[in-house]
Amino acid sequence: MLMCASLFYFSVCLGTDMKLALPSSLENHYEMLRLLYTGCQVVHGNLEITHLQGNPDLSFLQGIVEVQGYVLIAHVSVRSVPLDNLRIIRGSQLYNSSYALAVHNNIHHSLTELGLRELHLKSLTEILLGGVYIWENPLLCFPQKINWEDTVTKIENKLLHLQDIPKNCELTSRELYHHTSDCLLRHLTFVLCSSGCLRCKGPKPNDCCHVECAAGCTGPKDTDCLACRHFNDSGTCKDNCPPPSIYDPNTFQSKPNKDKKFNFGATCVKQCPHNYLAMEVACTMVCPKANKEVITVKPDGNETQKCEKCEGECPKVCYGLGMGSLQGVSVVDATNIGTFVGCKKIYGSLAFLSDSFKVNAATNSSGLQLSDLEKLKTIEEITGYLYIDAWPDYLLDLNVFENLKVIRGRMLYKGVFSLGVQSLQIESLGLRSLRSVSGGIVLIHNNSRLCYTSSLPWNLLYCYKYFKMNTYWAEAA
Ligand SMILES: *[C@@H]1O[C@H](CO)[C@@H](O)[C@H](O)[C@H]1NC(C)=O
Numbered sequence: 159m160l161m162c163a164s165l166f167y168f169s170v171c172l173g174t175d176m177k178l179a180l181p182s183s184l185e186n187h188y189e190m191l192r193l194l195y196t197g198c199q200v201v202h203g204n205l206e207i208t209h210l211q212g213n214p215d216l217s218f219l220q221g222i223v224e225v226q227g228y229v230l231i232a233h234v235s236v237r238s239v240p241l242d243n244l245r246i247i248r249g250s251q252l253y254n255s256s257y258a259l260a261v262h263n264n265i266h267h268s269l270t271e272l273g274l275r276e277l278h279l280k281s282l283t284e285i286l287l288g289g290v291y292i293w294e295n296p297l298l299c300f301p302q303k304i305n306w307e308d309t310v311t312k313i314e315n316k317l318l319h320l321q322d323i324p325k326n327c328e329l330t331s332r333e334l335y336h337h338t339s340d341c342l343l344r345h346l347t348f349v350l351c352s353s354g355c356l357r358c359k360g361p362k363p364n365d366c367c368h369v370e371c372a373a374g375c376t377g378p379k380d381t382d383c384l385a386c387r388h389f390n391d392s393g394t395c396k397d398n399c400p401p402p403s404i405y406d407p408n409t410f411q412s413k414p415n416k417d418k419k420f421n422f423g424a425t426c427v428k429q430c431p432h433n434y435l436a437m438e439v440a441c442t443m444v445c446p447k448a449n450k451e452v453i454t455v456k457p458d459g460n461e462t463q464k465c466e467k468c469e470g471e472c473p474k475v476c477y478g479l480g481m482g483s484l485q486g487v488s489v490v491d492a493t494n495i496g497t498f499v500g501c502k503k504i505y506g507s508l509a510f511l512s513d514s515f516k517v518n519a520a521t522n523s524s525g526l527q528l529s530d531l532e533k534l535k536t537i538e539e540i541t542g543y544l545y546i547d548a549w550p551d552y553l554l555d556l557n558v559f560e561n562l563k564v565i566r567g568r569m570l571y572k573g574v575f576s577l578g579v580q581s582l583q584i585e586s587l588g589l590r591s592l593r594s595v596s597g598g599i600v601l602i603h604n605n606s607r608l609c610y611t612s613s614l615p616w617n618l619l620y621c622y623k624y625f626k627m628n629t630y631w632a633e634a635a
């Protein structure tokens with residue numbers, strides 16, 4: 159197994175979009191979570207902690223303070239998930255369209271007596287949107303003790319689904335101590351506030367937090383918040399980031415604002431992070447309709463990437479999976495491979511799964527043949543991901559992508575992988591032009607005949623396992 163991330167990856171942690179899926183093996187899953195969340199404070203997507211067993215070191219979760227989407231803890235049988243510093247879940251994406259926090263089906267291994275017993279959510283004081291679902295965790299003993307009315311300020315009753323305390327719930331005295339201290343440490347920042355406060359640090363009227371605070375505060379100012387309700391502008395909570403132009407009352411005109419910043423999730427940034435496209439006021443992964451992507455290479459070799467309004471019709475582009483005419487399509491097959499003929503840049507992704515090569519009676523199409531795959535030879539750039547877990551056995555490499563130079567990884571397979579090559583019979587990768595994988599994680603796994611390769615841009619990747627600093631690596635059998 160080989161797992162790598164772009165060197166720029168670590169400036170932003172994106173979270174995932176896997177739900178309950180296990181996209182690789184159990185071992186890879188743990189390594190992947192470790193790679194995703196080591197050093198991470200703000201998760202700019204969903205935090206999905208799933209498929210963990212035994213007694214792994216999960217201390218890498220302890221730095222997480224904010225989650226932009228939802229938090230899911232499911233199908234784990236570890237004793238505790240240490241999210242001690244998590245203060246706010248924004249709920250900008252919800253699990254099952256309803257929940258900002260879902261903890262479910264964390265099974266009890268009868269043999270090992272392992273199972274989820276503790277949720278260390280002692281700092282969680284704000285869920286901005288969405289409900290809470292804690293269900294079918296046979297060993298989890300204390301969810302009722304959390305004062306959810308304080309955390310989820312505008313809860314509708316139906317969105318609070320809490321399991322009963324399990325009958326066989328026997329807390330050892332050590333656990334009891336931990337739970338009680340969790341409760342003591344966790345100060346209330348809503349239910350006890352004097353009326354008119356959104357959040358407070360105590361019951362007195364002058365304990366009110368600034369209106370821009372979420373979660374709580376240490377004082378009355380917009381710089382004293384524990385988390386920001388809208389945007390964090392270098393430590394000050396604001397309802398908007400500094401705009402691109404400001405009105406000058408002397409000239410009666412608006413003029414460019416030299417201090418302008420971009421919205422990036424709930425923070426204001428001077429420049430969009432690597433791999434993001436700059437729009438007028440925000441950073442994005444995909445340009446909106448009637449806009450085109452403009453990439454300029456600066457003299458230092460760095461690229462700036464932005465979206466620009468098209469004058470008239472936008473230039474025609476080749477869409478990949480997940481974009482334009484292939485929105486909602488999840489696999490390359492005989493019905494759509496024709497759309498890639500002659501394309502250099504694919505706006506979107508390419509995925510080759512077993513369905514790509516099966517005869518489809520419904521559409522009366524045959525599986526992809528070599529002659530179809532050769533139509534991909536012109537491709538030089540993919541803005542999303544390239545994921546391959548099925549490939550004809552008679553093809554010993556991925557040579558049809560020999561001209562592919564850049565995988566931008568602005569869309570990721572399961573919200574994780576920019577390049578995935580799994581369970582193939584290939585002997586070499588054959589991606590000889592590939593010089594950049596800009597986002598996401600690269601996974602090369604379970605290709606039993608793939609022994610040596612030098613065709614990945616190693617100098618731009620941080621690799622996690624079995625990676626030797628030189629040009630060659632040997633895949634662990
Ligand atoms: C999520 O939604 C699916 C389908 O709507 C349903 O079968 C499942 O039980 C739901 N799960 C939870 C946790 O609500």
Ligand SMILES: *[C@@H]1O[C@H](CO)[C@@H](O)[C@H](O)[C@H]1NC(C)=O
Pocket residue numbers: 383384385386390391392393394395
């Ligand atoms: C705002 O962001 C800075 C990092 O840029 C961080 O140190 C600070 O804790 C954040 N403040 C809040 C209230 O989230």
Ligand SMILES: *[C@@H]1O[C@H](CO)[C@@H](O)[C@H](O)[C@H]1NC(C)=O
Pocket residue numbers: 458459460
């Ligand atoms: C390119 O940008 C990165 C990050 O913004 C910076 O660290 C790096 O020094 C730049 N490269 C050059 C050649 O200036």
Ligand SMILES: *[C@@H]1O[C@H](CO)[C@@H](O)[C@H](O)[C@H]1NC(C)=O
Pocket residue numbers: 522
């Ligand atoms: C399916 O394709 C075959 C040959 O390509 C053709 O003979 C047959 O009539 C087609 N069947 C349907 C249902 O379209």
Ligand SMILES: *[C@@H]1O[C@H](CO)[C@@H](O)[C@H](O)[C@H]1NC(C)=O
Pocket residue numbers: 183581582583604606
């Ligand atoms: C590994 O690949 C083989 C096919 O080469 C497949 O049958 C097997 O299920 C794969 N194993 C895993 C763990 O993905």
